[in-house]
Amino acid sequence: MAFHPGDWQASLTSSALARGATSETALAGTRILPTDHHAVVSRSALSAATSLRLRLGDAAVDLIESHAVLPDGTVILAVDAMSPTGGLLVAARGRHGEVQLDVTQLVPVAVRSRVRARVRVTGTAHRFDPASLESCDADTVMSLLDLPPVALWAVEPVEVAVTSGDDEAVVSGSTYRATCPDPLATVEATHLEHLIRHHRDAVDQLTTLVNPELTTKATRVVPVAVDADGVVLRAEGPDGHLDVRLPFAHRATSSASLVEGLRALLAKAAPRRPIRSPHHTTAVTDSSATACVLPAGECGIPSV
Missing domain, CATH: 3.20.180.10 (PNP-oxidase-like)
Structure with missing residues (x-):
């Protein structure tokens, strides 16, 4: 901007x-x-959001208070493996860029024109590896513990698209992972x-x-x-x-x-x-x- x-x-x-x-x-x-502004926006939006939309092919579902973000930017989803959405995740598991996550970043006060940015993450889904907890800080561990008690899935971003007004940018997976969210985002x-x-x-x-x-x-x-x-x-x-x-x-x-x-x-x-x-x-x-x-x-x- x-x-x-x-x-x-x-x-x-x-x-x-x-x-x-x-x-x-x-x-x-x-x-x-910072010059990596769009990467910061995407990381901040994902960290602060309470909901996101998961897209798998033609199917879409809104997940509310069912995601967390690891320090490296990996997005963790809590989705019951026995549900229809869980079945689609199983089918998409390991397939490059088969998962899309959509997040809308809003101004957190009551004003007009509240949409700041729209973020779309294209990524690859895997089953969550508990060994990744070793690289997590206490706050991240607590955010994972707060997720619903169902199967956890890790989405590794491949590419991130950020739209803010007339401004559009594509952030590579490597740039996204190398960037931290704004420290005050949450x-x-x-x-x-x-x-x-x-x-x-x-x-x-x-x-x-x-x-x-x-x-x-x-x-x-x-x-x-x-x-x-x-x-x-x-x-x-x-x-x-x-x-x-x-x-x-x-x-x-x-x-x-x-x-x-x-x-x-x-x-x-x-x-x-x-x-x-x-x-x-x-x-x-x-x-x-x-x-x-x-x-x-x-x-x-x-x-x-």
Whole structure:
């Protein structure tokens, strides 16, 4: 996904915004997004998804909370060998590229245009080898234990196709396996919900880091993504939206370093005075939203 420079001249009535554009506000000391972006998207989507669609020839079945991903990117499926789908897996076992897995990556908050990317994995199915557990960390082992108690199948990706808007890319199996998911992929939804529900003042303050020309006609601004490299705010208008990335000064590799990244952005925004339009809100309207009651050491996001 291409990012426009932070001083890109645009407004909420521009044709680019109507398509759902993206802008990046450059901050000193930030890193460039990784060149294997599509591989990261595919690994992250598979790691964070709670469901996927399994295709075997003309047959398709949706598997819900029935997959896990090993550190090398192998996808583990829990499918009863005695079921029709299990029978198809038995027939496809060992046949190169006979299995397809489809995953839709969604923005984990209530906004329009929630689809971020669609990922299709073409792979080869085998029976799961318990010896592979030796290369798994504790979290991966726990994810495997959480799968339904039926036969486990390993799908080794051969090729991965990623579609995001008008952007399409094919990732080779070797590139996919050599890439790790974003370290915050599995906790992103939790952090975004926490920001929206308990720290609207912080979202307001972060909005002041965005070029005012990009948000002046927005009806609301809401955080729609957070990853190791930054947080993305969406400025929504009547006819479209604009996504603006605020990069972290240092890559966040855990929840703790994410909080540090947000604190640094808030410190940078502190001298600025929030400017609100009469119709502007910062997050999803929710009358049940309350102030954060977590201890400061656990939450770490200051009120502003």
